[in-house]
Amino acid sequence: MLHTKIVDSKKEKILHSNAEKFIKDSKFGASIYFLGTVRNINDNKTVTGITYDSHDEMVIKSFEEIYNEADQKLNIKNKAVFIEHAKGYLNLGEISIIIAVACKHRDEAYILSRYIIEEIKKRSPIWKKEHYQNNEADWLKGNPIQYEKN
Numbered sequence: 001m002l003h004t005k006i007v008d009s010k011k012e013k014i015l016h017s018n019a020e021k022f023i024k025d026s027k028f029g030a031s032i033y034f035l036g037t038v039r040n041i042n043d044n045k046t047v048t049g050i051t052y053d054s055h056d057e058m059v060i061k062s063f064e065e066i067y068n069e070a071d072q073k074l075n076i077k078n079k080a081v082f083i084e085h086a087k088g089y090l091n092l093g094e095i096s097i098i099i100a101v102a103c104k105h106r107d108e109a110y111i112l113s114r115y116i117i118e119e120i121k122k123r124s125p126i127w128k129k130e131h132y133q134n135n136e137a138d139w140l141k142g143n144p145i146q147y148e149k150n
Helices: 016-023 056-073 106-123
Strands: 002-008 030-037 045-054 079-091 095-103 126-132 137-139
Touching (some): 002 056, 016 030, 016 079, 016 095, 030 106, 045 056, 056 079, 056 106, 079 106, 095 106
Parallel strands (some): 002 079
Antiparallel strands (some): 030 095, 045 126, 126 137
């Protein structure tokens, strides 16, 4: 079971309650919610907000591929996954991404949730522009995962 969506911040917000409704099922014993939010400091700069842009079709395709790969790589067949990512301007504290997973057991849920966010960071065509206190802004470069094991 998979739900994916790019959420236009001008029209709506990412809601935890939507994720909870989607993954709620008595066959699952473990649920994990990951919320990525806009923080106020990055690289010693005071951040006032972030603009996200994405290639929507390719982002959705990447989410679907990541979900399907979990079957082969992680051997987690019975799962529910809800992924939404924001597009547009977000203020401090607003949710930029939600990943909700439900599995039979907690170890599967933790592994799957971590796998999904790390793969999204590596593969999904989503860009962010940080806005700073001094009215400057920068599009950020992608960063490799610091603790990735190969």
